[in-house]
Amino acid sequence: MVHKWWKSYTNWFVKYSNFKAVNNKKGLEYFRDKLFISILLLTFFIGGIAYFPSGYVAITRGELFVLYIDTLAILALVAIVFINKIGFNTKKTIFSYTLFILSFGLLLHLGFKGNGSILLYTTTSLITLYKGRKEGLNWVIVTVVLYLILLAGYYFNLFYFPFYDDYDFDVLAVVTVNNVLFNFILVFSISFLIKQLHNALVKESKLQKELVIKHNKAVLARQKAESSDKLKSAFLANISHEIGTPMYGILGSADFLKELHKNNKESQEYLQLIEENGNKLLGIIEDIVNISKVESGLMTLNNSTFNINSVINNTFNSVTTMAKEKGIQIINNNLISSNEALVHTDKEKLTTVLKHLINNAIKYTEQGTITLKCYYKNFNTIEFSIKDTGIGVPKDKIAAIFKAFYQVDTDQKNALHGAGIGLAIAKAYTEMLGGKMSLENNQENGATFKFTINAQV
Structure with a gap:
């Protein structure tokens, strides 16, 4: 209330005094x-x-x-x-x-x-x-x-x-x-x-200009590097590092400013927006780095023994809020008993695969349900399936769905946002975990993604 009044008060004087002109x-x-x-x-x-x-x-x-x-x-x-x-x-x-x-x-x-x-x-x-x-x-x-x-x-x-x-x-x-x-x-x-x-503002302005220059160079370099997978991977890893480093500086500064202006509600809203979008950008950067490592053969496994039910439940809980915001019912149908829950594989990569597939299902589903199902297919193999009631995948697109930088709805006027590398990372990680990924599609009733992992203790 007071802030709005003060803003209108100062705007009146700026206009009255012809300050900007x-x-x-x-x-x-x-x-x-x-x-x-x-x-x-x-x-x-x-x-x-x-x-x-x-x-x-x-x-x-x-x-x-x-x-x-x-x-x-x-x-x-x-x-x-x-x-x-x-x-x-x-x-x-x-x-x-x-x-x-x-x-x-x-x-x-x-x-x-x-x-x-x-x-x-x-x-x-x-x-x-x-x-x-x-x-x-x-x-x-x-x-x-x-x-x-x-x-x-x-x-x-x-x-x-x-x-x-x-x-x-x-x-x-x-x-x-x-x-x-x-x-x-x-x-x-x-x-x-x-x-x-003043020095901080100058540095920020310089950083923004550098980011614009690097972005323009990145676009040009990507166009030139499409003919070589190795060159593309090296480029993506380098540019992601260059963008990621100043982003951490921006997020750190935003966190400092939140504390500095903790009593200013409007400032808190703007700074929260900076943090949310900054973290989204860092997530995209991380995906770009990971897919470049996979394509260049630099990605390695970090296996450990852990409770797979905890990973499934934590992942499920992390996406529940996002699903509810869209009015989607999400069902956890975990058939793995507590006696079978200990597995030996890469926990981080399994979590990444699950999150990418569930987030992808939420992204392309406007209403209905998403069902996560997991069970032991045989003694060493666990199978997961994520079934949604979304837009599905056209039959002529199924072969390309797991390619990096590809999106199902890229030709639609209201195309959804995203880098188009989530499924590529999920498929690559699944294969590193000793499994396979497949897509069962019914375009009118959504799609079902299935993948397996080798989970021998």
Whole structure:
């Protein structure tokens, strides 16, 4: 609610001030101007609300100077916000002077026990944010000069302010020195943070350009490599590694930003979207690497002894939610008894085969059921079948269904997304596990994929 209101508020000012039309800056300077808009509007909104109670208190206490200086500050903000003839850089300058005069005026009138010194910290910090470190340091230097004038006036009795009575000269000198030092620390800290964020944005932009270049090269290389399976496999393995490495950096950054903006619901939604699609991309990359290893003969088995029922149940549970979201009933018809559950084979590859086949069935089924059945075909062989009520496979496509980068519905206008290598990996892994894979098809009533594995303990 508040976020939507604030967004409409800032959009109104951007449109009203014709900011996008007159602002031709790029990069960090452009974002500084955008940040200034947020600071200006927030100050105008909060300052307008605070003006009335503070003005009332000032009148009742006879502090007319506070009322006058607050009124001048509000009038300056009104002019900056509503008078479009004032240039954007001029608005920044007026805003800076307004904050500084207000801060120092309150300091002179109320002393260090008032909020004048705090406003000075805020002023130099804000100026550093929207105008840069150099401008922030210039205002700190102005502060130093004014503090020196105050100290000289106190020491030589040149003029008098009521807050002089609260301090000895030595104490006042220490307080002013501390204020100056804190101002310097704030300016350098903020400018360092901005520099780091700017470098991160530059690197991200460079990374995106590199990814686009690599993608374009990948497309061209794939076209040239279609005549050679070995060349294609080497290329896929290399490009997958090149894309995968920066993707982990992007996902890591997204995770960091989720923690950094954990209270911002909209940011969390966008970052969740980055994570979900990033993980999908990593899954595709992993499949590409695996199929390239299979085709180049680099894929190896990693056999171990495990409970096959646990693998079947875990795989089944991992896809249940996705099936329910599409309104599909998924049935686990596991006929392997607990006494026969221990097998010796590659657990990871068996899990991959099951997931690819079940996910493929869910992908191409709009309604109906998907049935997973598994049983011992003989003493050493376990057979699995995944039967769906989906779109099936045309008879003229059956021979090509297990080829890499092939999709059944590639000619349809509403073709489903995917790399088209899931079945190729499943078939290759099945053969590595000592089994075979086959397809029984009825195009009107879906398809049944069957595969076997050698599971001797």
